[in-house]
Amino acid sequence: MSTLAFTAMATDRDLAWESAKRGDLAAFEAVMRRHERLVLATALRLTGNLADAQDASQEVFLRLYRNLSRLKESEEPAPWLYRVTVNVCHDLRRKRPAEGEKIDRAADEADPQQRAMEEERRRALELSLRMLPEKERAALVLRDLEGLATDEVARALGSSEATVRSQISKARVKVRDFLERYFRRRG
């Protein structure tokens, strides 16, 4: 991307942010569009349920709207959004007991047998994530699924890097052990 194009994008972002701060809902919609994948995908991985993930995303964006003036213009909102998404999902999980995965992402796979296998695999993965303690799950989702660096995960979770590394390694081992047991029992 050329420097000129990047500068134009940054200016657009600042303009939308500034207008949103003044209560311009169309501008806030533009801000939401820019960050919606981050918020909804993270929420979906943390809650394991699309309806809950959507509820959590709504709450995150409402909080973002209320905090627009507090966030510094130069500051990248991603770390703040990750942190709030994790907190909102934790609150939601405490309020509502975990339900099964509702999103039908295998519908486009033609072969019924392959579809069933995929579904089985996804179910196992969902279960393996769900049985993790909240902090380990959040660390694993942010590091391995969102691709954040360890220090970014630490900032988002308000923990030290050493703690996050320990949580990530424990979570990986638990997921591997769970999957191994799950497929051995079924295989």
Add this chain to the structure above:
Amino acid sequence: MRCAEWEERIALWAGGDLAEEAAEVERHLRVCPACGVFAEELRESLEMMRGAHAAEIPAAAYTVVRACVLERLARPWWKRAWVYAAAVIILIIAAGIGLTRRSTRPAPMAAVHANVRSPVSAEVPPDYRSLTVAAPKSVQRRVPKQAYRSHRKKETVLVKIETGNPDVVIYWIVETKGEE
């Protein structure tokens, strides 16, 4: 059996989170088949997890979120839930303050039982139709008429004084001079 002491480092190595110790872990994996299998399975489970979550979320899901947020932000203030929540909280606080003030007010004092007479009554004119009893904090209360009417006979007077503290009740027993 995998080596427990290597578990954490292998798990970090499998996700590419080891820099300095990576070579050391790789050396161990070459000489320990059990840990080699463990590392391979860790990498597979990570790949599986990333693959399962790589699927795109339907665009409609984002649209729903945006629409709901905008609808809530555009809602007039009197239709927002927080307005009612705030009103309820204010009412609760106001009621709480009212109750606190009421409970801290000194309780009515000197509830004098019927047919009793306070020694103070000796100093008041006979035609005085009511009797005042000195109570703490200058709280005074009228004594029932019959208490005064009985002043001519010798009798025992029992005065019960209730204070602001419900645990403290003062009984004042006085024997009055008078006709037998």
